[in-house]
Amino acid sequence: MRQRGQSRFPIVLAAVFTLFFILLAVHPASREVWWAENIPVMAMFALLVVTYHRFRYSDTAYAMMAVWLFLHAIGGHYTFANVPFGFVTDLFGFSRNHFDRVAHFSVGFYAYPLAELLTRKRLAHPTVALLFGLTSIMAVACAYEIIEWGYAVLEGGEAGVEFLGSQGDVWDAQKDMLADTLGAAFALAVFRLRRGFRETGGAAFPPQTGSNPLHR
Template sequence: MRFKVTADNFPLVLAAVFTVFFGLLAINPVSRAVWIAEVIPVAFVFLLLVATYRWFRFSNVAYGLMAVWLFWHTIGGHFTFANVPFGWISELLGSQRNHFDRIGHFSVGFYAYPMAELFIRRKLAGPIVTTFFGLFFIMSIAAGYEIIEWWYAVAEGGEAGIEFLGSQGDIWDAQKDMLADTLGAVVTLILFWVFGKRWGSR
């Protein structure tokens, strides 16, 4: 019998693919200590989505957007973000910095989309409050994660702490990461209000 991905089973197929992907990249990471620290939030978000699937099923667009960060961060955990083979982007931008983590932070903002979807479909708030809550939710997560990175770098020290922090020598790295998170949220909130109804989000 031929298997087919449909709108109904898309989240389940996506979850299965991610589970296999996660397992493969758990094999022999560059730094096991960094990998453990990096995949904790990934595992938490994934298990939370699995646990709440029957209670609230997001749209396929929302699951697809959330999956971008899950896959991206898993890759970063395997290689450490500063060492992901991503040189072609740096060359394209004329930069010596590895921007893999910047794109990862931008994808964190994608979670504003399902947050807005939850508020609208559950009728928890109107459009203005929903938009600002989605944006501020991402901004608070961004700031909180930068604090966790700093705390881990200080507590762990050594190479693992530096790799987890991932600043690559940029003293403004935390601020730029938070800006990337915020811009990702702004973009996806615009997509939600412009295309959400067409994509079946509301």
């Protein structure tokens, strides 16, 4: 049951994403790539749904996590190298499609909910929570690049190339990890500003009620 004064934003956002995801699941450019790209998306979405009543993040945290979900769903539909992003490529004179870099930047946004979780449950000092959020994203970024490489080698063919998405850039993995890290730094800066707002009397995080320790 929704607590009094609690925002419906996460529920509405989840409904919009579900519809968006279903629409983009129809006739993707490559069904093999679609599965490879969207398994992490489905797993993350399911995790957020299952844990919603155990720990409710702030609306800002859900919004930041949703950015990656939406962008990755788009990349899974078109394959990241072929997302219609030409207007940006032409505007800045890029030699490649950088939609994947934008998506990697949004991966870093998950540092925000990590820091929020540790801070609100008092599992770590705020400074440690920030460092944990940053280093966790860096570790995930590194692991994902290894998974991409392994899938490309095992799958081979066009599906492997499209999933890897390097577009001929020999430094693609390093640049992707940098984008993840920069996204995390941005998200943690936002978190610090929001925390400061809360400490000065604002409502940056949803109020927690009741005696359940999970809501303290």
